[in-house]
Amino acid sequence: xxxxxxxxxxxxxxxxxxxxxxxxxxxxxxxxxxxxxxxxxxxxxxxxxxxxxxxxxxxxxxxxxxxxxxxxxxxxxxxxxxxxxxxxxxxxxxxxxxxxxxxxxxxxxxxxxxxxxxxxxxxxxxxxxxxxxxxxxxxxxxxxxxxxxxxxxxxxxxxxxxxxxxxxxxxxxxxxxxxxxxxxxxxxxxxxxxxxxxxxxxxxxxxxxxxxxxxxxxxx
Numbered sequence: 001x002x003x004x005x006x007x008x009x010x011x012x013x014x015x016x017x018x019x020x021x022x023x024x025x026x027x028x029x030x031x032x033x034x035x036x037x038x039x040x041x042x043x044x045x046x047x048x049x050x051x052x053x054x055x056x057x058x059x060x061x062x063x064x065x066x067x068x069x070x071x072x073x074x075x076x077x078x079x080x081x082x083x084x085x086x087x088x089x090x091x092x093x094x095x096x097x098x099x100x101x102x103x104x105x106x107x108x109x110x111x112x113x114x115x116x117x118x119x120x121x122x123x124x125x126x127x128x129x130x131x132x133x134x135x136x137x138x139x140x141x142x143x144x145x146x147x148x149x150x151x152x153x154x155x156x157x158x159x160x161x162x163x164x165x166x167x168x169x170x171x172x173x174x175x176x177x178x179x180x181x182x183x184x185x186x187x188x189x190x191x192x193x194x195x196x197x198x199x200x201x202x203x204x205x206x207x208x209x210x211x212x213x214x215x216x217x218x219x220x
Contacts, residue, residue, distance in 0.1 A: 001073070002072040002073060003072055003073075003074075003075030003172075005070075005072075005077075007075055007172070008070065008075055008076055008077040009028065009075060009076050009077075009168070009171055009172065009175060010028060010076070010077065010078055011069070011076040011077060011078030011079075011122065011125055011126065011129065012078050012122065013027070013028045013171065014076070014118075014121050014122050014125050014164070014167060014168065014171070015118045015119060015121065015122040016028070016118075017118075017167055017170075017171050018116065018117060018118035018121050018122075018167060019116060019118045021170075021174070021181045022180060022181045022182070022183060022184070024171065025174060025179070025180035025181060026180065028175065029174070029175060029178060029179075029180055030180060060086060060087035061084050061085070061086055061087075062084065062085040062094070062097070062101060063082060063083070063084050063085075064082075064083050064085075065080075065081065065082050065083070066079050066080070066081070067079060067080040067083045069126060069129040069130060069133060070129060070133070071128060071129040071132045071133075072132075073132055074125065074128060074129065074132075074164070074165070074168050075168065075172055076125065076129065076168065078126070078129075080105050080106075080107070080126050080130070081105075081106060081107050081108045082105070082106040082107075082108070082144075083103060083104070083105055083106070083130075084103075084104040084105075084106060085101035085102065085103055085104070086101060086102045086104050087099055087100070087101060087102075088100060088101065088102035090102060090136075090137070091103075091136070092134055092135070092136045102136070102138070103127075103130050103134060103136065103138050104138070104140065104141055104142070105123060105126045105127055105130065105138070105141040105142075106141060106142045106143075106144055106151070107119065107122060107123045107126065107141070107142075107143050107144070108144050108146070109143055109144065109145050109146065110145075110146045110147075111145060111146060111147055112145055112147050112148060113143070113145055113148075113152050117160070117163065119143050120143070120154050120160060121160065121163055121164050121167060123141050123142075123143060123154050124141075124154070124156050124160045124161060124163075124164050125164045125168070126141070127141055127156050128156075128161065128164060138156060139155065139156060140153055140154065140155050140156060141153075141154050141156065142154060
């Protein structure tokens, strides 16, 4: 199956979806958004990583930033925060560069490593897009977390790739239907920037847009 470009979803939404399906739908279907200290910190961390003018080579590693990626097979589009190319015999040739180079995506995240696989799924999806674009195999990437200030290697195992495909298939179906999942309150709600819009303690059946429409009718 191949998706048309008009049907592409934002790859970054995979992280939202894995964290909370309702959060993803509020952002990507209902176009709701809210800033908090966590989102602001994340934007500041990504500012340098997304500077596409920065390119450097240190020994056997070439680093580029803010690389646009997409996949007709997965039906997603997005950017890599940082994409390294490591000198490797199983790599690919690069323009005006000797040797062969293996892509190694690096995604920047605030806070600490999480048990939830959301960050790993996002990174793996980036690698799967790059594999399709560059016709190569990418076995590993890394997540860089702001608080410990270190990288966490992420092997792109078959199970992780399967989860990426299954989550994206569900995302496409919900987006096609325009469906926002109902509230499922959990301990994660307290850390969500959309808590004031989602209203997990009040709204069990209505969408955020439906709730707001009803509130406007009552105030009128």
